[in-house]
Amino acid sequence: xxxxxxxxxxxxxxxxxxxxxxxxxxxxxxxxxxxxxxxxxxxxxxxxxxxxxxxxxxxxxxxxxxxxxxxxxxxxxxxxxxxxxxxxxxxxxxxxxxxxxxxxxxxxxxxxxxxxxxxxxxxxxxxxxxxxxxxxxxxxxxxxxxxxxxxxxxxxxxxxxxxxxxxxxxxxxxxxxxxxxxxxxxxxxxxxxxxxxxxxxxxxxxx
Amino acid sequence: xxxxxxxxxxxxxxxxxxxxxxxxxxxxxxxxxxxxxxxxxxxxxxxxxxxxxxxxxxxxxxxxxxxxxxxxxxxxxxxxxxxxxxxxxxxxxxxxxxxxxxxxxxxxxxxxxxxxxxxxxxxxxxxxxxxxxxxxxxxxxxxxxxxxxxxxxxxxxxxxxxxxxxxxxxxxxxxxxxxxxxxxxxxxxxxxxxxxxxxxxxxxxxx
Numbered sequence: 001x002x003x004x005x006x007x008x009x010x011x012x013x014x015x016x017x018x019x020x021x022x023x024x025x026x027x028x029x030x031x032x033x034x035x036x037x038x039x040x041x042x043x044x045x046x047x048x049x050x051x052x053x054x055x056x057x058x059x060x061x062x063x064x065x066x067x068x069x070x071x072x073x074x075x076x077x078x079x080x081x082x083x084x085x086x087x088x089x090x091x092x093x094x095x096x097x098x099x100x101x102x103x104x105x106x107x108x109x110x111x112x113x114x115x116x117x118x119x120x121x122x123x124x125x126x127x128x129x130x131x132x133x134x135x136x137x138x139x140x141x142x143x144x145x146x147x148x149x150x151x152x153x154x155x156x157x158x159x160x161x162x163x164x165x166x167x168x169x170x171x172x173x174x175x176x177x178x179x180x181x182x183x184x185x186x187x188x189x190x191x192x193x194x195x196x197x198x199x200x201x202x203x204x205x206x207x
Numbered sequence: 208x209x210x211x212x213x214x215x216x217x218x219x220x221x222x223x224x225x226x227x228x229x230x231x232x233x234x235x236x237x238x239x240x241x242x243x244x245x246x247x248x249x250x251x252x253x254x255x256x257x258x259x260x261x262x263x264x265x266x267x268x269x270x271x272x273x274x275x276x277x278x279x280x281x282x283x284x285x286x287x288x289x290x291x292x293x294x295x296x297x298x299x300x301x302x303x304x305x306x307x308x309x310x311x312x313x314x315x316x317x318x319x320x321x322x323x324x325x326x327x328x329x330x331x332x333x334x335x336x337x338x339x340x341x342x343x344x345x346x347x348x349x350x351x352x353x354x355x356x357x358x359x360x361x362x363x364x365x366x367x368x369x370x371x372x373x374x375x376x377x378x379x380x381x382x383x384x385x386x387x388x389x390x391x392x393x394x395x396x397x398x399x400x401x402x403x404x405x406x407x408x409x410x411x412x413x414x
Binding site: 074075078122125126134137138140142144145166167168170171174175176178180181182190191192193194 | 279281282285329332333341344345347348349351352355356359367370373374375377378379381382383384385386387388389390396397398399400401402403
């Protein structure tokens with residue numbers, strides 16, 4: 001019951017955001033659009049920002065978490081991009097709102113599960129044992145890179161076509177994992193510079 | 208002459224930020240610290256935020272741009288991390304200020320030159336021709352991932368040691384470029400899933 005009411009409020013908010021700026025939405029206009037009593041709003045949400053946060057979580061969870069168990073991550077990635085394209089106007093407005101409930105954070109929490117799947121798949125298939133510390137680093141940096149790229153793609157006035165964007169992101173992730181495999185196999189073709197440990201040069205900016 | 212005065216004002220601002228919050232700094236306190244007439248400030252900067260932006264640019268340019276011509280990018284990467292470690296307290300405060308002159312943007316503009324060098328080096332050495340569109344994508348996403356990781360590292364109360372962080376970032380970039388090379392050589396060991404172009408499933412969240 002709670003979920004159905006929340007979904008109604010969320011749908012009404014999305015509808016309204018397609019015709020007017022978020023700053024012009026009030027609890028009154030949202031609940032009128034949802035055909036619900038104004039006071040009911042506060043049984044479910046603290047304010048209109050909380051509705052946005054709920055939308056990101058609910059939608060993106062439906063695409064990523066609920067699909068990762070029976071779809072390959074490449075398919076989930078494609079679905080996710082399709083979702084953002086279909087909701088581009090909504091996310092353009094949402095991403096432009098500067099506040100604490102930034103959609104990046106909600107998106108990030110779900111994308112990290114997708115990345116987790118990417119890392120588990122290749123390390124299992126190729127029997128590559130990443131150290132827990134490096135795996136943690138890799139999961140974070142890949143999550144951040146996907147979130148950042150998605151933001152650019154959503155905000156772009158001339159975004160790349162859906163299939164091309166999917167292909168680029170999949171290639172990016174596959175190039176990375178193939179590089180990791182090659183390195184772990186100690187392949188002589190793996191190109192690598194020694195790590196520098198020299199002291200910094202004199203005249204080095206410092207405080 | 209102009210540069211020397213700016214540098215004095217910048218140094219005074221950095222000094223003050225090591226002892227008090229940025230919100231408590233005024234043009235008066237900055238210029239007193241710099242032993243300069245208060246009014247002189249406005250010949251060089253619009254406000255105290257402009258001083259921060261100037262510091263990011265001046266320092267990071269001295270490390271990245273001015274060194275990339277005669278040092279390998281792995282050395283420049285190491286110097287850059289050393290700089291952020293030495294200035295960690297300053298950047299922790301700077302990154303916490305929410306305003307338009309976010310340090311991420313200044314950092315990003317210089318890091319993109321480092322990434323440019325990474326891409327040029329391996330594509331030249333291995334004779335890999337990236338399409339201009341994919342190269343542009345790769346430069347942007349790698350720049351964003353480094354900026355994001357640096358932010359995490361700077362803000363962390365328990366950051367990884369300098370040499371380990373350098374090693375992780377270098378490995379991340381080298382794994383990526385090695386993956387690109389393997390793919391371009393059409394190596395049969397390159398692991399790749401076909402790109403999905405299926406229609407999204409029914410019940411797909413949409414607006």
